Amino acid sequence: xxxxxPRHPLDYLPIAxxxxxxxxxFVVPFGTMIAVSFFRRDPxxxxxxxxxxxxxxxxxxxxxxxxxxFSLFLAMTVAIVSVALALPFTHMLxxxxxxxxxxxxxxxxxxxxLSEVIIGFAWSTLLSRTAGITNLFVWLGIMEQAQALTPSxxxxxxxxxxxxxxxxxxxxxxxxxxxxxxxxxxxxxxxASPLKAFFTVVVPALRNTLVATVVMVFIFALGSYLLPQLxxxxxxxxxxxxxxxxxxxxxxxxxxxxxxxxxxxxTLGLVxxxxxxxxxxxx
Amino acid sequence: MSGLALQNVVKEFGSFTAVKxxxxxxxxxxxxxxxxxxGCGKTTLLRMIAGLDLPTRGAIRLGGEDITxxxxxxxxxxxxxQSLALFPxxxxxxxxxxxxxxxxxxxAAQARRVEELLAMIHLKGYADRPxxxxxGGQRQRVAIARALAISPKLFLLDEPLxxxxxxxxxxxxxxxxxxxxxxxxTTIVVTHDQREAMTMADTVVVMQAGExxxxxxxxxxxxxxxxxxxxDFIGQTNLIEAEATGGVASVLGVAVPGLxxxxxxxxxxxxxxxxxxxxAPGGSAVPATVTFVRDLGGTIETFxxxxxxxxxxxxxxxxxxxxxxxxxxxxxxTAEDCVVLKS
Numbered sequence: 229x230x231x232x233x234p235r236h237p238l239d240y241l242p243i244a245x246x247x248x249x250x251x252x253x254f255v256v257p258f259g260t261m262i263a264v265s266f267f268r269r270d271p272x273x274x275x276x277x278x279x280x281x282x283x284x285x286x287x288x289x290x291x292x293x294x295x296x297x298f299s300l301f302l303a304m305t306v307a308i309v310s311v312a313l314a315l316p317f318t319h320m321l322x323x324x325x326x327x328x329x330x331x332x333x334x335x336x337x338x339x340x341x342l343s344e345v346i347i348g349f350a351w352s353t354l355l356s357r358t359a360g361i362t363n364l365f366v367w368l369g370i371m372e373q374a375q376a377l378t379p380s381x382x383x384x385x386x387x388x389x390x391x392x393x394x395x396x397x398x399x400x401x402x403x404x405x406x407x408x409x410x411x412x413x414x415x416x417x418x419x420a421s422p423l424k425a426f427f428t429v430v431v432p433a434l435r436n437t438l439v440a441t442v443v444m445v446f447i448f449a450l451g452s453y454l455l456p457q458l459x460x461x462x463x464x465x466x467x468x469x470x471x472x473x474x475x476x477x478x479x480x481x482x483x484x485x486x487x488x489x490x491x492x493x494x495t496l497g498l499v500x501x502x503x504x505x506x507x508x509x510x511x
Numbered sequence: 512m513s514g515l516a517l518q519n520v521v522k523e524f525g526s527f528t529a530v531k532x533x534x535x536x537x538x539x540x541x542x543x544x545x546x547x548x549x550g551c552g553k554t555t556l557l558r559m560i561a562g563l564d565l566p567t568r569g570a571i572r573l574g575g576e577d578i579t580x581x582x583x584x585x586x587x588x589x590x591x592x593q594s595l596a597l598f599p600x601x602x603x604x605x606x607x608x609x610x611x612x613x614x615x616x617x618x619a620a621q622a623r624r625v626e627e628l629l630a631m632i633h634l635k636g637y638a639d640r641p642x643x644x645x646x647g648g649q650r651q652r653v654a655i656a657r658a659l660a661i662s663p664k665l666f667l668l669d670e671p672l673x674x675x676x677x678x679x680x681x682x683x684x685x686x687x688x689x690x691x692x693x694x695x696x697t698t699i700v701v702t703h704d705q706r707e708a709m710t711m712a713d714t715v716v717v718m719q720a721g722e723x724x725x726x727x728x729x730x731x732x733x734x735x736x737x738x739x740x741x742x743d744f745i746g747q748t749n750l751i752e753a754e755a756t757g758g759v760a761s762v763l764g765v766a767v768p769g770l771x772x773x774x775x776x777x778x779x780x781x782x783x784x785x786x787x788x789x790x791a792p793g794g795s796a797v798p799a800t801v802t803f804v805r806d807l808g809g810t811i812e813t814f815x816x817x818x819x820x821x822x823x824x825x826x827x828x829x830x831x832x833x834x835x836x837x838x839x840x841x842x843x844x845t846a847e848d849c850v851v852l853k854s
Contacts, residue, residue: 413563414596416583417667418610418657428613432600
């Protein structure tokens with residue numbers, strides 16, 4: 229389809245509203261945040277307008293580098309685990325009768341309606357020693373004694389994957405439904421077992437979608453700050469937790485803003501790199 | 512060695528029976544077309560032969576061996592899908608090499624075989640192109656080459672040419688038939704196009720509502736249709752009612768010379784338009800009136816009204832009937848022009 233270039237200023241009218249929204253709700257707050265990140269903290273009050281690099285300088289320490297590294301590692305792990313679970317699940321879901329698909333999708337959407345707080349407390353109960361699933365294992369005779377599975381890295385990962393899973397399925401679903409089912413059948417007639425057909429045809433044919441989904445879940449997981457606190461130990465806290473801590477409890481807006489700006493820059497860099505690698509593979 | 516044999520194959524989807532007890536023998540090296548209107552069960556039958564659907568009852572044998580329960584990927588067959596199902600993430604060469612790669616054949620042998628197949632389908636030098644950059648006919652050829660890469664015993668095609676335009680389709684029909692004859696491979700094609708079936712097949716299997724109506728050579732199907740469905744589905748025909756008077760068939764009270772019918776019986780005759788000969792009215796000719804003449808240049812179709820029933824006669828320009836609309840004429844029927852259909 230060929231698009232005609234806009235000839236009249238009025239032709240731009242349809243994008244005026246989204247443009248305005250983007251300016252009011254993204255450009256202005258983000259600009260404010262960048263400005264604040266260069267302000268000077270006023271311990272007596274809040275902050276005073278200035279242009280100093282102190283906030284960024286403070287950030288350049290081993291401690292914050294570790295937290296940043298852990299945040300990126302956690303978000304990437306959540307993204308990869310979610311996609312690895314959601315891909316076979318969605319592939320099977322797309323093959324179910326229409327009615328069963330609707331039931332599953334509604335169930336997944338209802339998980340989205342749960343707040344992060346509820347998910348966090350639900351999992352911390354479920355993984356606790358006194359009321360958790362280990363009691364069930366003891367009752368079944370699989371385990372000797374009930375254990376606390378939280379706080380731990382596994383608990384943080386479980387909670388975050390649980391939260392990200394419905395998003396992952398909903399993003400993958402349209403692409404998988406559109407995938408020609410005869411591709412798998414063709415692979416089978418050509419000698420591939422169903423499992424081999426899945427890995428040699430379905431996964432490579434969905435490559436770009438999978439990369440895009442990993443990026444989306446990665447960014448989604450990077451912003452999580454409640455679950456690491458509810459289900460993890462302090463060493464499992466992400467940069468988002470520290471930003472919240474600085475902004476709300478320490479009242480250090482300029483430093484929180486500086487960390488947030490830095491996180492955004494690192495994220496953008498990683499996404500750009502992923503897209504570039506994806507392009508290279510395509511050519 | 513025996514080829515493919517279907518024994519009382521039944522396929523039910525819930526309460527709907529798609530294939531109702533099909534028996535079919537396909538000797539090695541023959542080209543069979545499954546022909547029928549959409550929904551007649553021909554694709555379901557092919558999918559069962561491929562192992563993509565399991566028969567509800569019945570057995571499928573290949574080379575004397577029961578393969579009914581053998582999974583698709585162990586049947587070592589080649590199949591071309593209606594959508595072609597070329598893998599979009601692979602190049603032409605990688606698509607053709609896919610069945611070889613899956614079987615763990617070494618890279619050098621794969622490359623040699625791909626070159627051979629590309630030469631066979633006249634696409635030399637296309638190995639590194641993405642499949643999205645090919646034309647419809649080229650994609651068609653790549654799908655065929657991919658299916659034939661392992662030199663399968665059985666070659667299955669599901670409406671393989673339906674996506675091509677008319678001219679290309681006719682050319683591909685001839686090419687496919689020549690390819691099959693040079694390889695001597697047992698081939699089964701599903702189609703709803705009777706011209707396609709007539710062009711390619713050794714045996715045409717006409718199906719309707721999940722049953723085989725007739726399985727015979729194209730010319731026999733055309734000259735000796737088993738029933739009115741086959742007669743009507745294959746080419747054009749005139750269906751004319753006849754009754755027996757004194758052991759001889761008569762149409763509208765005029766006896767057809769040499770055509771016998773059991774006494775007192777009624778029958779339906781199939782007369783091909785090119786077998787309808789026009790003469791002067793009277794005598795042993797069935798009376799009719801000309802209602803319309805369509806002169807197509809290559810052929811002339813004369814529409815007639817015989818006792819309220821429409822009859823079409825087709826003639827070549829050389830034997831152009833000198834008739835005009837409204838003229839009374841006679842239709843001269845002979846025994847060899849009429850096929851008595853099972854009622």
